[in-house]
Amino acid sequence: MLRVLAFETSCDETSAAVIEDGRVLANVTRQQLVHSEFGGVVPELASRAHARLILPVTLEALKRAELEPHEVQVVAATRGPGLIGALLVGLVFAKGLAHSLGKPFLGINHLEGHLFSIFINHPEAAPPILFLLVSGGHTELVVMEERFRYRLLGTTLDDAVGEAFDKGARLLGLPYPGGPHIDRLARQGDPGFHRFPRARVPGLDFSFSGIKTALRYYLEKREPAWVQAHLPHLAAAYQEALLDMLLEKLRAAVDQTGLRRVAVVGGVSLNSRLRERLAREFADCEVLLPLPEYCADNAAMIGMVAYHRAVAGETHPLSLDAVPDLDLTEA
Ligand code: KG4
Ligand code: ZN
Numbered sequence: 001m002l003r004v005l006a007f008e009t010s011c012d013e014t015s016a017a018v019i020e021d022g023r024v025l026a027n028v029t030r031q032q033l034v035h036s037e038f039g040g041v042v043p044e045l046a047s048r049a050h051a052r053l054i055l056p057v058t059l060e061a062l063k064r065a066e067l068e069p070h071e072v073q074v075v076a077a078t079r080g081p082g083l084i085g086a087l088l089v090g091l092v093f094a095k096g097l098a099h100s101l102g103k104p105f106l107g108i109n110h111l112e113g114h115l116f117s118i119f120i121n122h123p124e125a126a127p128p129i130l131f132l133l134v135s136g137g138h139t140e141l142v143v144m145e146e147r148f149r150y151r152l153l154g155t156t157l158d159d160a161v162g163e164a165f166d167k168g169a170r171l172l173g174l175p176y177p178g179g180p181h182i183d184r185l186a187r188q189g190d191p192g193f194h195r196f197p198r199a200r201v202p203g204l205d206f207s208f209s210g211i212k213t214a215l216r217y218y219l220e221k222r223e224p225a226w227v228q229a230h231l232p233h234l235a236a237a238y239q240e241a242l243l244d245m246l247l248e249k250l251r252a253a254v255d256q257t258g259l260r261r262v263a264v265v266g267g268v269s270l271n272s273r274l275r276e277r278l279a280r281e282f283a284d285c286e287v288l289l290p291l292p293e294y295c296a297d298n299a300a301m302i303g304m305v306a307y308h309r310a311v312a313g314e315t316h317p318l319s320l321d322a323v324p325d326l327d328l329t330e331a
Contacts, residue, residue, distance in 0.1 A: 002310060005061070005072040005097070006303030007054070009090030010082025010110045011137070012041045013296065014053035018065040018072065019303035024120055026064035027293065027300040028057050039176045040166070047085035054093050061299075070101055074315075076306030079107035080326030081137070087322040095318045104315040106306045109331035113301040114265045115144060117290040120304060125288055130259040132250050134274075135266030135297075136162035136177065139206050139246075141253045142328060147308060150328045153253055154204025161242055162268050164208035168215050168238050172231060182235045183271050189236030191273075194218070196241040204249055204256070211241050243274055247281060254285060263288040267296040305331075 001021060008015040008029075015029040032049040035041045062069060077094035080087060091107065098105035114133050118125060127147060133140045139156040159167070162179055169178015174185075196214050199207040215238055219227055227234065254262065262285045264278060269289055278287050294301055323330070 002074065002307065003067070003072045004074045004076055004303045004306045004310065005058075005069070006108070006299045006306055007058075007077040007090040007094050008110070008113070008297055008299040008302045009050045009054065009086050010078045010080070011086060011297060012046050012049075013298065014050050014057050015297065015299035016054070016058045016061040017299035017303045018061055018067060019300065019307045020065075022119070022123055022304065022307055024300045024303070025067075026061040027298055028061040028064065029298050030057055036176050039170055041083070043083045043085055046083055047089055050086055050089035054089060069097070072101075072103065074104050074106060074306055074310045075101065076106040076108050076302060078110045078113065078302050079320060080323035081110055082324060084322060084324045087324065091322050099318060104310070105318055105320075106309055106314065107316050107320040108302045108305045108309075109326055109328065110297075110302070111138060111140070111328045112305050112331040115142070115263070116304040116308070117265050117294040117298075117301040118263045118288050119308075120294050120300060121291050122288050125261065125263070128259055128261070129288070130253055130257055130262045132246065132253075132262070132264045133266045134161050134246065134264065134268035136160060136166065138266065139208070140328070141204050141249060143257060143259065148312070148331065150331065152328060153257070154206065154249060156206040156208060157201060158207050158209035159212065161206070161208055161246060162266070164212055164242055165239075165268065167212045171212070171215055171219055172227070172234060179268060179271070182239050183273065185232045185235035186239045186273060187232075189232030189234070191236040191240035193230070193233035194237045196238060198241055198245050198248075204253055206245060206249060208242065208245070211238070239271075239273060243271070243277060246274070247277060250282070254282075260285045261288070262286065265290055265295070270295045
């Protein structure tokens with residue numbers, strides 16, 4: 001029996017989870033609401049909110065798992081990538097706990113956590129797996145050759161796709177984070193209402209900054225009342241352009257690698273139109289998606305990586321640092 005107590009504080013979710021033998025016993029996540037009035041995450045406010053929330057979230061996770069702190073065997077936390085001040089809160093808390101309990105510590109790569117979210121509901125999924133990681137901070141095509149070994153095929157040259165959702169939503173006057181609002185509005189809209197230009201980027205890389213600018217110019221030429229009346233159509237058309245760009249590259253990656261086991265992870269993998277199109281357009285592949293509660297940032301996915309690494313005999317020194325720009329090859 002191996003139990004991991006894991007923490008995730010890389011951005012604006014404060015989360016603690018308990019994993020037992022690869023199963024989630026508890027996963028408690030508090031999305032910080034202080035950022036909504038600023039239209040984006042304010043790093044200093046995120047750190048302070050993490051510091052305030054980390055203990056209550058930990059106690060709640062242990063309570064739901066019906067465990068005392070000394071009944072866990074490993075303590076783990078995200079060490080990067082993310083906001084340095086935010087990362088440090090979870091990392092220092094986890095190290096302090098590991099030290100005082102006399103348990104081993106593991107520092108985990110947040111991106112690897114998103115990839116491992118798939119093993120919560122698909123524990124049997126065997127590499128190689130082609131991953132499309134789509135979140136507020138990342139847009140990456142990655143092959144998991146085997147557990148803990150990754151090959152990056154493509155990444156965004158500018159904005160992440162979640163960022164493009166959020167910035168587009170802001171231009172449309174929707175609250176932050178805007179991805180879920182665009183998703184919801186788009187269900188009542190016509191994706192063919194207007195064709196926003198799709199960026200042409202060579203290879204398997206992405207670019208999302210041009211389309212955001214295209215939306216801005218488009219909106220500047222129109223009356224606010226007209227925009228308001230056509231919100232569902234605009235959301236649907238904008239979303240469709242983002243999804244076209246994602247799915248075109250995913251298809252190219254499938255063709256290039258010959259891999260037919262595909263996983264789509266990260267906050268944007270919650271998108272209902274994306275899920276619908278994956279089922280329809282990738283029927284020739286086995287498409288793996290995380291359960292909704294493990295798509296956005298959460299500690300359970302961090303605990304899953306820690307569990308598998310602990311089983312492989314890994315531990316890390318308490319001197320391990322937070323690394324804000326950690327990439328997957330350093331996992
Ligand atoms: O994985 P995540 O929680 O955080 C990062 O690691 O960045 O992803 C957050 C992103 C935000 O940009 C949010 O707008 C987007 O995921 N998102 C969505 C949906 N739900 C969350 N984007 C599109 N449709 C959704 N339903
Ligand atoms: Zn994330």
